[in-house]
Amino acid sequence: MAMGMGHGGGGGGMGMGMATGMGPRPAGFRGVDQDAQRRANASAPKIAxxxxxxxxxxxxxxxxxxxxxxxxxxxxxxxxxxxxxxxxxxxxxxxxxxxxxxxxxxxxxxxxxxxxxxxxxxxxxxxxxxxxxxxxxxxxxxxxxxxxxxxxxxxxxxxxxxxxxxxxxxxxxxxxxxxxxxxxxxxxxxxxxxxxxxxxxxxxxxxxxxxxxxxxxxxxxxxxxxxxxxxxxxxxxxxxxxxxxxxxxxxxxxxxxxxxxxxxxxxxxxxxxxxxxxxxxxxxxxxxxxxxxxxxxxxxxxxxxxxxxxxxxxxxxxxxxxxxxxxxxxxxxxxxxxxxxxxxxxxxxxxxxxxxxxxxxxxxxxxxxDLTPAIRDRPGAIGVAEAPGPRGEVRFEGVSFRYPDSSSEARPTLDDVSFTVEPGQHVAFVGPSGAGKTTILYLTPRLYEATGGTVRFAGADVRDLRHAAIIDDIGIVSQETYLFHATIRDNLRYAKPEATDAELEAACRAANIHHVIEGFEHGYDTVVGERGYRLSGGEKQRIAIARVLLKDPPVLLLDEATSALDTVSERIVQEALDTAARGRTTITVAHRLSTVIASDVIHVVERGRIVESGTHESLLAAGGLYAALAAQQLAAVTDLDADRPV
Incomplete structure (x- = not known):
């Protein structure tokens, strides 16, 4: 699946930080972690x-x-x-x-x-x-x-x-x-x-x-x-x-x-x-x-x-x-x-x-x-095409979520979250870091299992659908794009192995990256390096967008897709995202409110609950959390402009 799933931001601890890219750890942390693990694994597990x-x-x-x-x-x-x-x-x-x-x-x-x-x-x-x-x-x-x-x-x-x-x-x-x-x-x-x-x-x-x-x-x-x-x-x-x-x-x-x-x-x-x-x-x-x-x-x-x-x-x-x-x-x-x-x-x-x-x-x-996957298809699971609702519809009904390793006394990451995204609609989720935004995003394709309530996709409970069928209908672009140590062409074809060169070029033009690729010495045969480090952040993001466009899914999930970019790159990538979202159901998790102003509905999430919903204008007029976040970001931009030398 054309995901580019790296370290997810925010979202109640949804950070995808595995060993890759973790780098050095404090000495004290290492000692406690390693010694405990070694004691736990000193003897082989008992297997019948x-x-x-x-x-x-x-x-x-x-x-x-x-x-x-x-x-x-x-x-x-x-x-x-x-x-x-x-x-x-x-x-x-x-x-x-x-x-x-x-x-x-x-x-x-x-x-x-x-x-x-x-x-x-x-x-x-x-x-x-x-x-x-x-x-x-x-x-x-x-x-x-x-x-x-x-x-x-x-x-x-x-x-x-x-x-x-x-x-x-x-x-x-x-x-x-x-x-x-x-x-x-x-x-x-x-x-x-x-x-x-x-x-x-x-x-x-x-x-x-x-x-x-x-x-x-x-x-x-x-x-x-x-x-x-x-x-x-x-x-x-x-x-x-x-x-x-x-x-x-x-x-x-x-x-x-x-x-x-x-x-x-x-x-x-x-x-x-x-x-x-x-x-x-x-x-x-x-x-x-x-x-x-x-x-x-x-x-x-x-x-x-x-x-x-x-x-x-x-x-x-x-x-x-x-x-x-x-x-x-x-x-x-x-x-x-x-x-x-x-x-x-x-x-x-x-x-x-x-x-x-x-x-x-x-x-x-x-x-x-012997480990049992927590997410498996039920017997008789159906495809999305057989689901009773319209394709591209996403609905949360009283959804709660708690991470498996969290204590029962800890606050749940999500608590009784309900909303509906109609086919072709653009819905955004904003809120403070750790509010649970990214968790909502990854519950949609059932990458995590809701611990309460129901997540519906095309009108069907996601637990009644084949997981592969859900993924086929969804494209994900995250803030940290993952590219293989291979050519640009190979990275794009990860989404669609049989894609023609013309299809690759069309997807890259739509993602506003074709002219950049053409400027490379080897064009689409340019090797991007480990995790795409030979490319800039904006170039990697646009290749990830092109990869999703090549997949052509009816539902698009955007997880802080521009948060790590500079202002110029953000504008270019946002234009590509707007093109990619056209005609698709789009769910966006954003920190910068400027990227979601045009959304049909904006949900404000705080401490695992939706506390406000509406358009940009109506939320500003309400004077609640969204208005406070907007004021904070505006003040931060004003301070930067004031400090910039003339």
Missing amino acids: HLGRRVAELFRPYRARLALTIVAVLLGAAVAVIPPLIVQRIFDDALFPTSGGGPRIPLLVELVSITVALFLLSAALNFWQTWLTATVGNAVTGDLRVRMFDHLQAMELAFFTRTKTGVIQSRLQNDVGAVSSVLTNTVTSVLGNTVTVVASIVAMVLIDPRLTVIAVVLMPVLAVVQRRVGQVRARIAGQTQESLSELTAITQESLSVSGILLSKSFNRQGDELGRFREENANQVRLQVRQAMSGQGFFSLVGVIMASVPAVIYLVAGLLIGGGADTITAGTIVAFATVQARLLQPLMGLMRVTLDLQTSGAVFARIFEYL
């Missing part, structure tokens, strides 16, 4: 059936997952056969128990089979790696798109109370943190499990007594591993939270607005201090996460590496006792199989720890996916 929900992510790829499982099972099974052949090589080919010299033909045959098995194992491993990469990365991509889509469905209030950097961190860092788990878990768990089981079976077949010695400590290791995993999961949650804060600081400080603010107040050193402190915390947590469990794995490595020596000792004792006969082939084959047990066993333990660790990150992801 987490394992089952992670498994559900693989459902669309069942066929490829089945092939992956087949490849893993075949690869694991093939990998344990060569050690068994080694026993035959020693006992039947090199040192045959029947006596005599080496049996070369049998030796060639057994070696050839071994090499063939190695080649087959390599081919299966290649196939398995390809399948794993495609499935794992596809699931990761689906999860990232799913979260992005869900976040776009969240109501406006969610974004006004959540740092942009924190949202970005959930989408990028958290999903990225589980990418390797999604990619490698299935093959690692299956492959290593099959290899471990097959190795133990092979060891039992070779010599059951030596097998007992090799695996006697495994239950103890499993218990220790579980405790280590719990510690790693807790550290992982803290690490991701710190990464969210680091991303938020970066996004705030290095945006165009943030860097301009820090340079304006010479606070780059303070911003560096914020970043350095959180970065040090991130480094500390990363080191803790990397080192947690390393002592455990070192112990496992020492134990598993020492087992062959113990086996040789036991075998020597058995041979020396004379009660049992253990051949050299048996010892070599058993040691070979046992050596193969080390890597998959370590891998299985590591992936189990990774699963425990990633559980905290998965919980953070599902926490966002």
